[in-house]
Amino acid sequence: MLLLSNRWLVWVGLGYAALFAVNVAFARRNNERDLVNDAVLIVQVVALVPLMWLLADAGGLIPERVWLLTLVCALVLVGSTMHVKSLLRERRRPAFALASRVVAVASLVLVVGLGWMWGWPAGIGLVVPFVFLAARSLKSDWDGWRPGRIGLLELVGFVGVAVGAGMAVSV
Template sequence: MTADDHAPRSRTAQRTSLFPPQHGAWAFLGLPLALGFLVGDPTWAWLPLAWAWIAAYPASYFVLSYVRARRPERFRRPLLVWVALFAPAGLAAVVLRPWLLWVGVLYLASFAVNLAYARRNRERDLVNDAVFVAQCSGIVVVTGLVGDDPDAAMPAALLSAVPSQAWLLAVACALVLLGSTLHVKSLLRERRDPRYARASRAFAVACLLASPLLALAWHLPAGWLFVPAFAVLAGRALRRDWSGMRPGTIGMVELAGFVVLLAAAASAVAAA
């Protein structure tokens, strides 16, 4: 035993990381943004929107950590950092698109669900995950609307201004993210519960069978481009031998699936 064994830990070592440990969540944030960029006209308003959207996740993560922690002071520093990064971008986005205030109210209401699960230390529940998927998928529509900048202020008028392609991409995004959630749970946290593996495979097959309906709603022949993407995702879920695969490798496979869907969506938009 050396003197270092009794030395106090360095201040750096004691500090909580500024970044959430959920690395896969960043892909969940990036996919809907990229899909939304496909259906709206390019605008400078996308910059503060994207900044606010990306910063909102770690800010919300540390809010939830602060609420449920026995020593909440550990999370005060990262919480303040991310709120400080989120606030100016969120304000700029609202100044450019005042109707985003309605979107903020809706997201705050959904965050109340996350908060309720955090208070009970049940953040990993599938319902809470589904709420996060809905929040992510919704940004597809929001991003498209920010690009189109409709001349509307009330929620009903805003909803009617959403292009059909944005709704369809939001649906596709939700299916992919929910399927990814089930698949990763079945391989990692819930790997000892065979129900998750069965649910993951069944959901992936159901999405593949439903993909022709998405193609028809998009309009043929461009819509057919979505079917191969869901076939790839179904093949990934139906593979049975994942033993020995590291979490990082699993995450890269999921990221590849997201890229496949994004490529299919970009091609469908270009061909429409």
């Protein structure tokens, strides 16, 4: 029924199928944790933000705030991916750790701009979680932190972004 009323979803499905084929190709080579594969997954997830809007509102135009939330989603996922990789798979590469920190701090700066575009004071809800994410990226001593604990800290960041976005939307 959904496809009958939204035929454009066939094209979306084909696009997602192509991206999924990339994921499968990496998995077949036992290289599913490659940064390129992570980037493909991030694109798949981030694209869901405007897609859900289009499914909920048949008006066809995506409002600026939906695009802002799409960018927030992209920033948090890219930052988290870089951060976790810098602590686990790439932990012996100081340049990767530096890149992760640069991404986190740059994301904070970008989100300040997005918050301003959203409008103050509601836009502050978008910014606060990125202060936490930037601070966690600057932590220098991760000795003794196991992957599960790192993942829980990332989850706190994701929940913070979701709550902050919810606050921004509701104001």
